[in-house]
Amino acid sequence: MDPAIKDALAWIDDQHRSLVERLVAWSAINSGSHNGAGLKAMGAEVTAAFRVLQADYQEIKTAPGRRVASDGSLEPVAHGPVHLFSKRPRAKRRVLLTGHLDTVFAADHPFQEPKFLDENTLNGPGAADMKGGLLVMLTALQALEKSGLGERLGYDVLVNSDEEIGSHGSAPVLVEMAAKADFGLTFEPALADGTLAGARKGSGNFTLVVRGRAAHAGRDFEHGRNAVTKLAAMIGELDELNEKLDGVTLNAALIEGGSAINVVPDLAICRFNVRVRDDQGAAAVAGELEKLLARHRGRDGISCELHGGFSRPPKPLSAANRRLFEILAGVGAELDLEISWRPTGGCCDGNNLAAAGLPNIDSLGVRGGHIHSQREYALVDSLTERAKLSALMLMKYAAGEFSLEDEEAS
Ligand SMILES: [Zn+2]
Structure with a gap:
């Protein structure tokens, strides 16, 4: 040397x-x-x-x-x-x-x-x-x-x-x-x-925002549209992508929503992280997220929007x-x-x-x-x-x- x-x-x-x-x-x-x-x-x-x-x-x-x-x-x-x-x-x-x-x-x-x-x-x-x-x-x-x-x-x-x-x-x-x-x-x-x-792996952070309609939980329950239960259902579907997509992990990590226990919640938020092995994985996730939103969006007084995206390519x-x-x-x-x-x-x-x-x-x-x-x-x-x-x-x-x-x- x-x-x-x-x-x-x-x-x-x-x-x-x-x-x-x-x-x-x-x-x-x-x-x-x-x-x-x-x-x-x-x-x-x-x-x-x-x-x-x-x-x-x-x-x-x-x-x-x-x-x-x-x-x-x-x-x-x-x-x-x-x-x-x-x-x-x-x-x-x-x-x-x-x-x-x-x-x-x-x-x-x-x-x-x-x-x-x-x-x-x-x-x-x-x-x-x-x-x-x-x-x-x-x-x-x-x-x-x-x-x-x-x-x-x-x-x-x-x-x-x-x-x-x-x-x-x-x-x-x-x-x-x-x-x-x-x-x-x-x-x-x-x-x-x-x-x-x-x-x-590549990584993306996403935030899913679900909006419903607030109402008194006792007097007016039928008129409420519960954003928390809708979000809960959607999180279940998000989690299923872990099984469905090879090389992809999706971690639903933070949830927020609701205001008082006797109010039908009109807002719920889930923040999740996605990891993918390759660009095909990222494209597959994007496609699945789009379908998920289309299934739930605008149904019976519920609206939802998705923010974020992949910031680290594989x-x-x-x-x-x-x-x-x-x-x-x-x-x-x-x-x-x-x-x-x-x-x-x-x-x-x-x-x-x-x-x-x-x-x-x-x-x-x-x-x-x-x-x-x-x-x-x-x-x-x-x-x-x-x-x-x-x-x-x-x-x-x-x-x-x-x-x-x-x-x-x-
Ligand atoms: Zn570091």
Whole structure:
């Protein structure tokens, strides 16, 4: 191994203690996707930390989205900004690295404080998903610069604030930056044993709003049209799609409706998530939802409307992605790391990058588990381990040791 590379990797090993300290500090900052102040604080931490790269920096505001409020109306929802760092914008070889600083834990969620379960296991909000990943990314880039090989490689770092709610605001920036890069690296957590995510399912969030007619439950029951019972019937039909459609899961997750126990409810809302393996699955779901609405809509004083859609296209294991994995496995072997991957129902910005035509590996962050729950943990010895993996991959690409172009031409 080239001595400059060896030195840069040894430097990563020396960062263990400071990385762990920073991860604990970052995990303690609440940055739930809807916590504007928390996202600002976390954004300030990240931009200060990434300053060592001496890259061009810009904060990009994102457009607000809309969601269905509890009264069935549409209300605007703000999305946090994208932090973009660009290094050597004129370099021929170019890589896109992405991460997110938001978490699924809102400001009022009980899970706020990181704590060690044992020497190597940090239980904390966002410890694995993906504050640890942001540190892995930064450390890998620092090592790249230290090796001197960075001079031959340009990169963009895209850190968004709305990944956990579907990246609706940052999606246009992801597409724009994907077009400039040769491949992408995203720092979602790997499984505890180090296994990476191969193919990922696509995902869509939907809200079904059913409206009936309110009436007194005793005096005037016949004139009421019960939105809750209608919604309940429709949810049953939605659930049947889990059996009917292969490779599709539909999770009816949140329901709202009714006002008082002696009033026939005139409004009921169900929010559900759909996962699909491929585009055919998404089309089949869309068709079934349309039929469901047609069956129930406008019947006997009941109306219903469906909001939302698929925001993450499926990410199949394409030839280009497979080649990237094989290259990474070779890089891992030099570090005595066995690199394997397997399909998952989870999805992330790697789905968006793939849909934009950019081959990418998206689980290069820390090893960990139980993400999106109070049991979320990161194995902190993987901070330096995974930073070395990405650093060596970047150094090899900078040195011209591999290329994806042959594959594209064939
Ligand atoms: Zn994540």
